[in-house]
Amino acid sequence: MSADVAVDAALTAPVHAEPGTTMTHTLAAWASDPARSRGRRHPQAPAPTRNEHQRDRDRIVHSTAFRRLVYKTQVFLNHEGDLFRTRMTHSLEVAQLGRSIARALALNEDLVEAIALAHDLGHTPFGHTGQDALNEALREHGGFEHNLQSLRVVDALEERYPDFDGLNLTFETREGILKHCSRANAVALEAAEPGGVARRFLDRTQPSLEAQLCNLADEIAYNAHDIDDGVRSGLITLEQLEAVPLFDTYRREVLREYPDLAAPRAGRRLLYESIRRMLSAQVYDVIAATQARLDHSRPASADEVRRLPPQLGFSPAMREQSIALKQFLFQNLYRHPQVTQTMALARQVIQELYACYCAAPQEMQQGYADKAAQAEGPQRVVADYIAGMTDRYASREHGRLTGRTLWE
Incomplete structure (x- = not known):
């Protein structure tokens, strides 16, 4: 089955669910319904015009930590150029990819967007290097994990409300923000919040499908924009990328349709169109592969999803190609002498x-x-x-x- 046919089938498949009462589209049975949220640590009355996860998203967008993302960088530091990705633009790209996939799979788009916009709130300046430096400095004081710090930001560090610290987000959004967590930190979080967002790291269960989706959308966005920024910087070339099947398949496809793009002056258009097609192929693959898994396992609820193996992901072939791309970027961009x-x-x-x-x-x-x-x-x-x-x-x-x- 071609990618386009597979995604068309996923998009037109019947949704096995009752409608979510506050969503603009029908939710699948396995989606996180805001009307059935596990709630907030500090109870609050419902909002009259927004569901609980829309409310989370809005709180995140208005937070101080979110505004700071515009001057926190990814691979290239702020002084190296104005057009390289920042944590802000990365988070927006993750949200866009996540919502597109969520819509096709009848998942909760608002929850996906909230998680995507908040997932990097705890990142340090200077990308992963800043995180590694703080982790080393805090080695005798519990270490530093940026995912845990993101949760700390929304739970405690934001100071916007008179009745509580943090943003008082729903369980489902907080669960998605805590993408990774060491066992030691999970034990500490569980002691402070029994049965809370860290419990799954001790039980070895899964988060919601929306959280699983944000994890993958993060990876897809990273790979695509690091190709773009890497070529823009001159640290990697289109010629080097010919060794990466996931990218080169679409580069050759674009050149067959638009041979004039082979000219050096057209390299930017060739790059953008190749990345666009690569992104589309990955999105279609995720939708088709995930829908097939869900049709097989047929979870009756979002909680049942948590007890299953991971359901949202690439097909094995696309996963293999994605890993190869990540390895290329690690060797040729992240370990480039100028970057190091x-x-x-x-x-x-x-x-x-x-x-x-x-x-x-x-x-x-x-x-x-x-x-x-x-x-x-x-x-x-x-x-x-x-x-x-x-x-x-x-x-x-x-x-x-x-x-x-x-x-x-």
Whole structure:
């Protein structure tokens, strides 16, 4: 069956469900229905015009942490160019991909969007390098996980409401935000919230299909935009990408239809069209493969999905191609000498900021300085402060505290 035929079949398949009472389309039986949400940690009256997951999405969009994503970068740092992806643009792309797939599978689009927009709220400045540096610095104090930090942001660090800390999101959104979690952290979270969002890491059960979808949409978006940013930067070339079957299949297809795009001046159009087709193929594959699994397992509810093996994902062939693409990007982009040199400087910024603030917590903004003074030790408060920084604020603070500028 071709990808187009498969996705058409998925889109027209009957939906085995009662309508969700507050959704604009019919939900599948295995979808997360906002009317059946497990609720919020602090009970609140329903909103008159929005369902619970729409409400979550709106709270996330209006949060301080979400606004900061516009100056938190992915692979390329903020000073390296204006057109490279940031955590903000990445999150928007994940939300777009997630909603498209959710709509085809009759899942809860609003929940998918909320998870997608919040999944990187806990990321440090300077991408994964900042996370690794903080994790090393906090090795004797519980470490640092960006997924756990994202949950910490929405549960405790946002200060917007008079009655509670955090955004008071629903269980389902919080469950999706906590994509990964070490066993030690899961045990601690379970002790504080029995039967809560960390329980599945101890029971080895699955999250909702919407959460599974966001995990995969994150991966799809990463692979696509890192190709784009990598070629734009000049660190990888279209010629190198000929060795990647998942990309080269569509590059050759585009050139057969538009031979004029082989000209060097047309490289940008060739790149964009190849990525667009690659994205479409992955989306169609996810829809068809997932629908086939669900038609076989026929879960009667979202909770039953949690007790099954993962249901949402690529076909085996597409998974293999996706892994090959990730390996290419790891070897040729993420480990490129120019990237590793810049990230070494970024690691130094985070390490020195951490040391400075731990030695002199009063150098932090007043609210954090006050929290550090009240804590048994300043380490976690310092980590919260640094993790919330944008790339440029971290660079500016590093210069202020050390008197040095590591890059222009």
